[in-house]
Amino acid sequence: MILYILKDKSDFSTLKEKLNQNSASYKVLSLYGKNLVLAWPDQNVKSISDDSIEIKVEVKKPYILASNDWKKQPTIVNVKDVEIGGNKVVIAAGPCAVESEEQVLTTAKAVKRAGASLLRGGAYKPRTSPYSFQGLGDEGVKILRRVGDEVGLPIVTEIMDTRDSPIFKQYVDMIQIGARNAQNFSLLKEVGQLGKPVLLKRGMGNTVEEWLQAAEYILLEGNGNVVLCERGIRTFERSTRFTLDIGGMVAAKLMTHLPICADPSHPAGRRELVHSLALAAVAAGADMLLIEVHPTPEKALSDAEQQLTLESFEVLVNRIRDLTRALGRDV
Amino acid sequence: MILYILKDKSDFSTLKEKLNQNSASYKVLSLYGKNLVLAWPDQNVKSISDDSIEIKVEVKKPYILASNDWKKQPTIVNVKDVEIGGNKVVIAAGPCAVESEEQVLTTAKAVKRAGASLLRGGAYKPRTSPYSFQGLGDEGVKILRRVGDEVGLPIVTEIMDTRDSPIFKQYVDMIQIGARNAQNFSLLKEVGQLGKPVLLKRGMGNTVEEWLQAAEYILLEGNGNVVLCERGIRTFERSTRFTLDIGGMVAAKLMTHLPICADPSHPAGRRELVHSLALAAVAAGADMLLIEVHPTPEKALSDAEQQLTLESFEVLVNRIRDLTRALGRDV
Amino acid sequence: MILYILKDKSDFSTLKEKLNQNSASYKVLSLYGKNLVLAWPDQNVKSISDDSIEIKVEVKKPYILASNDWKKQPTIVNVKDVEIGGNKVVIAAGPCAVESEEQVLTTAKAVKRAGASLLRGGAYKPRTSPYSFQGLGDEGVKILRRVGDEVGLPIVTEIMDTRDSPIFKQYVDMIQIGARNAQNFSLLKEVGQLGKPVLLKRGMGNTVEEWLQAAEYILLEGNGNVVLCERGIRTFERSTRFTLDIGGMVAAKLMTHLPICADPSHPAGRRELVHSLALAAVAAGADMLLIEVHPTPEKALSDAEQQLTLESFEVLVNRIRDLTRALGRDV
Amino acid sequence: MILYILKDKSDFSTLKEKLNQNSASYKVLSLYGKNLVLAWPDQNVKSISDDSIEIKVEVKKPYILASNDWKKQPTIVNVKDVEIGGNKVVIAAGPCAVESEEQVLTTAKAVKRAGASLLRGGAYKPRTSPYSFQGLGDEGVKILRRVGDEVGLPIVTEIMDTRDSPIFKQYVDMIQIGARNAQNFSLLKEVGQLGKPVLLKRGMGNTVEEWLQAAEYILLEGNGNVVLCERGIRTFERSTRFTLDIGGMVAAKLMTHLPICADPSHPAGRRELVHSLALAAVAAGADMLLIEVHPTPEKALSDAEQQLTLESFEVLVNRIRDLTRALGRDV
Numbered sequence A, B, C, D: 001m002i003l004y005i006l007k008d009k010s011d012f013s014t015l016k017e018k019l020n021q022n023s024a025s026y027k028v029l030s031l032y033g034k035n036l037v038l039a040w041p042d043q044n045v046k047s048i049s050d051d052s053i054e055i056k057v058e059v060k061k062p063y064i065l066a067s068n069d070w071k072k073q074p075t076i077v078n079v080k081d082v083e084i085g086g087n088k089v090v091i092a093a094g095p096c097a098v099e100s101e102e103q104v105l106t107t108a109k110a111v112k113r114a115g116a117s118l119l120r121g122g123a124y125k126p127r128t129s130p131y132s133f134q135g136l137g138d139e140g141v142k143i144l145r146r147v148g149d150e151v152g153l154p155i156v157t158e159i160m161d162t163r164d165s166p167i168f169k170q171y172v173d174m175i176q177i178g179a180r181n182a183q184n185f186s187l188l189k190e191v192g193q194l195g196k197p198v199l200l201k202r203g204m205g206n207t208v209e210e211w212l213q214a215a216e217y218i219l220l221e222g223n224g225n226v227v228l229c230e231r232g233i234r235t236f237e238r239s240t241r242f243t244l245d246i247g248g249m250v251a252a253k254l255m256t257h258l259p260i261c262a263d264p265s266h267p268a269g270r271r272e273l274v275h276s277l278a279l280a281a282v283a284a285g286a287d288m289l290l291i292e293v294h295p296t297p298e299k300a301l302s303d304a305e306q307q308l309t310l311e312s313f314e315v316l317v318n319r320i321r322d323l324t325r326a327l328g329r330d331v
Helices: A013-021 A101-114 A138-151 A162-171 A185-194 A208-219 A246-255 A271-283 A310-326 B013-021 B101-114 B138-151 B162-171 B185-194 B208-219 B246-255 B271-283 B310-326 C013-021 C101-114 C138-151 C162-171 C185-194 C208-219 C246-255 C271-283 C310-326 D013-021 D101-114 D138-151 D162-171 D185-194 D208-219 D246-255 D271-283 D310-326
Strands: A002-006 A025-031 A034-040 A053-058 A077-079 A082-084 A090-094 A118-120 A155-159 A174-177 A198-201 A226-230 A260-262 A288-292 B002-006 B025-031 B034-040 B053-058 B077-079 B082-084 B090-094 B118-120 B155-159 B174-177 B198-201 B226-230 B260-262 B288-292 C002-006 C025-031 C034-040 C053-058 C077-079 C082-084 C090-094 C118-120 C155-159 C174-177 C198-201 C226-230 C260-262 C288-292 D002-006 D025-031 D034-040 D053-058 D077-079 D082-084 D090-094 D118-120 D155-159 D174-177 D198-201 D226-230 D260-262 D288-292
Touching: A013 A034, A082 A090, A090 A101, A090 A310, A101 A118, A101 A138, A101 A310, A118 A138, A118 A288, A138 A155, A138 A162, A155 A162, A155 A185, A162 A185, A162 B162, A174 A185, A185 A198, A185 A208, A198 A208, A208 A226, A208 A246, A226 A246, A226 A288, A246 A260, A246 A271, A246 D271, A260 A271, A271 A288, A271 A310, A271 D246, A271 D271, A288 A310, A310 D310, B013 B025, B013 B034, B082 B090, B090 B101, B090 B310, B101 B118, B101 B138, B101 B310, B118 B138, B118 B288, B138 B155, B138 B162, B155 B162, B155 B185, B162 B185, B174 B185, B185 B198, B185 B208, B198 B208, B208 B226, B208 B246, B226 B246, B226 B288, B246 B260, B246 B271, B246 C271, B260 B271, B271 B288, B271 B310, B271 C246, B271 C271, B288 B310, B310 C310, C013 C025, C013 C034, C082 C090, C090 C101, C090 C310, C101 C118, C101 C138, C101 C310, C118 C138, C118 C288, C138 C155, C138 C162, C155 C162, C155 C185, C162 C185, C162 D162, C174 C185, C185 C198, C185 C208, C198 C208, C208 C226, C208 C246, C226 C246, C226 C288, C246 C260, C246 C271, C260 C271, C271 C288, C271 C310, C288 C310, D013 D034, D082 D090, D090 D101, D090 D310, D101 D118, D101 D138, D101 D310, D118 D138, D118 D288, D138 D155, D138 D162, D155 D162, D155 D185, D162 D185, D174 D185, D185 D198, D185 D208, D198 D208, D208 D226, D208 D246, D226 D246, D226 D288, D246 D260, D246 D271, D260 D271, D271 D288, D271 D310, D288 D310
Parallel strands: A090 A118, A090 A288, A118 A155, A155 A174, A174 A198, A198 A226, A226 A260, A260 A288, B090 B118, B090 B288, B118 B155, B155 B174, B174 B198, B198 B226, B226 B260, B260 B288, C090 C118, C090 C288, C118 C155, C155 C174, C174 C198, C198 C226, C226 C260, C260 C288, D090 D118, D090 D288, D118 D155, D155 D174, D174 D198, D198 D226, D226 D260, D260 D288
Antiparallel strands: A002 A034, A002 A053, A025 A034, A077 A082, B002 B034, B002 B053, B025 B034, B077 B082, C002 C034, C002 C053, C025 C034, C077 C082, D002 D034, D002 D053, D025 D034, D077 D082
């Protein structure tokens, strides 16, 4: 595969002609303000040159657009006025599941005051058991929207079904792809087409390379607003719910220009571990944290063990703030 | 959770009344010719008795309908005239991906002659990379249908998107849920509602318990025609593509009444290992095998390394036949 | 690394001279009746030829002597009159731990009658907890020896400490290296020097390649009597104690000339799974099985859950016999 | 199991009598300045009371002495004048393998100047391949000793064989048990008896619970000077050499009173990842770091890819110093 980065405003009709003459396949897309052409197979494309081409990159990796081989500068993903991938470490916080407007409102006010920049909450819930609380669905999305607007926080929530894309288009600021849909390629293409910022979790059984290939599905639809989220992988260890792969997260940062988020809540599986995992992720270079917070965790309808109280979250944000300053960043 | 198995043709209006009086939640469904009521929470339901109840089962496991706590007899899933879960070991064979009508037809004739009872082939392909062949889609499904009818083999193929359910309803005999959608709960509910036989693969990062809970999603929609398929899990070992979890497959057989299939092709990742893994799975008690076969594997558009030739497949079926006879079964 | 297989009875003083002249390092050893010279680095050795050389093998793998690149014929390991690696599937059976002479004698008689060819039993026990029964030590080894002689079965038992090699030299027919010492390189070298047959378990966290490299440590001491034993690896799955890696075992068979054993007891972790795993391993091509059997498993001082009763073992051997015949082998 | 913590200077002859009268088994040991009695089985011991007993702890976990159920205060392990487990984060640094006196001396001077408090280096090397450099053995230990004395740094190096304990007793300040010997129980008992500080690595296939049980073997010999070292576990991920289990490390800290060390070099497997993993481990609460540093890493005889240069190590220590201050600690 060859990637051509075209000169701004260039006419690439002659390039297309040459590709056709060489029986090459190609795809044209626009990403991060650049016109790009992906062309293959290599032997048909290698020798082509054209005035419209600014840079030609021969990509050997199984992901191309997600790689920093062609885009050296880190990408900043904007969710309304929140910049993810810049100097500030962005914190998204909120309940595991949207249970009621009051619950979300209480949480949203508290996390904003403490320093969160995004409100998270699950409306459609992917639950291992069909007997577990399945979420409020559309109504949950609308609660998040109302609370987000009232409190002044952009909202991030998970999509589970391609058929739900209209409501996500209308109401949601950042669309989360959960770990269980990390290789649901139909859904990845769909959120690619929606164009909204995407928070893409790594599947619990997926390698870093597969995670970047999942991002590639979204980017290939012309949507470059992807934040990668490490949330723990499946290993033999049982003292934690999942194994937060800090090393994989750091390796990913060396491979991609996309910002990286860490979710310390799911791998922890219990409150006592969340602070340490959050601090570790920030020290390792995470650009964003996704943290579950609930006004009364012990009464939560899901993930009761791992959600932080409002007080504990505030303490954590203060610790993160101290840490980021030592690292030359901020919250 | 309490499961009531109702007497045949019983009137359960008084049971419903009692459940309502006790502020219990309940779900009524019909499965395997039995009327069932699932009721909870336990403390509200425990003391209820009613004439309509044949058996009352207190279930402690996170899956209920999939468990053999209430249904001791193995379930037989019928795909047209093929019985899965009986004394015969059923073999489904065919190419990884549908590439052309000719390719499928050649394969179908050969695998039928060798002893296969079902024709498999991928029309919608879940590919790790967006740059890999994505399958022929609807056209692939129709090719399978035509070839299946011509050769006289029921067809099994994978669904990837809830929006595709109409075409699966119209054309497909057995619907496969792939490993990457093993916890795509929207899709599980959708195939539950379609009512057709389902071949449910275990996710590469899922425990046996989670696999049974995925089946539970389908059963809870009233569709009991589920065959579980072990296809290898993610481990640190690199000499195989995935680790075929024969132990997990055997453990599952002790937990459920559903038939169990093994896919030796994907964990093998290369042809030389497929025979041994297939034989091991049958010796361990698999009711069905799903095997990739291609007339010219080296030219295949996907999984070229692991597809068997037509000749090798025939040799394998003969070896399986010998083995099953030693075990008191047949192909 | 270059491996020279020398002609029988050849004088290789000129080869040594040439190696010295080229500043090459080399190691001379005798294995399987062949004189071998390993020489490196490649660039210093490549061009050397000599009359003493029968075959010159350039080895690219990280294991050499264990590889079937140079030795195509399967190795048969003789433990007294028992042949491991031939047409018969050899069964070693006995209690997890030696508890008393009576216990071992009862078991030995029964397993011999049922069809076992080797008596196993632990005298030095590697226990995860220091509070668990640590074995009878030297006295356990002597009990095994006396019972083995009385019943007429060669014995296999585990070594844990290099300092115990004298007692193993004197009393034991086949020395087991357990999973927890699979990369205890001092111990591997020690049993290499003892020259007795070795049953080398794969470590629970080791790849197939590392397992073969562990065997290489033994072979490099001139001891070619190594049987590799797959006993389950650590994965996220919890329905079994370990994941028996049948695929890894089959892959190993394609890489080495050494015989391969499977231990179905430890991965099973509970009796109900042992039969199926044993049958699967044999169907996949195992040359030997190592099975825990106890006259009264529920009273066993270790691994009570997974040891078979004498009756159940007999049933299993009969099933294995049927299976091996279908495969053209025997017990 | 019941643990009695005895009053200082108390006479416990009557307690022993009572235990004997109740047919209880028991073990007496002295640890952290306390006389302890472990007694079992519970039903024989439960009702015993005696004047010599200060506190009686019923332990339900599979590790007792390593647990913080009975010893709430964190243990500080002293290696000469270096305190591990206190407010300072202790850094041990040095080459993977001792190659020459000059190499070690150059490294030792540089790492001391940068802020390291301990000198590490391998003399006996556990190498996966018998063809890899196996270390200088005794001579390596003596080099470390001479350099340590010259530069003024206590030394830590790995033991591989129980037969080497005399040289470790004579020359070494802190004895490392490597990952491959993490369940070599003979070796654990041996270093327990030596009484010197032990750096106990977690096995690559071991759970946190098994790691604490390995420590228990050492403590049960009366040696309480154990530092636990997380160095990465085996998972399916391939972008790093091992997966540094920060969550497991944090979970361990909640379970034990022993100090915890992290080794960022081995899980990284390549230099570029070491800084981030080291910072993450410190942020998560590590009391010590073990870091591979080499004057000319590209020429190293082992682990060439992952050793830091002297310059890079200095940069890292400065970053760690900034981080620890933000956390209220120091280097």
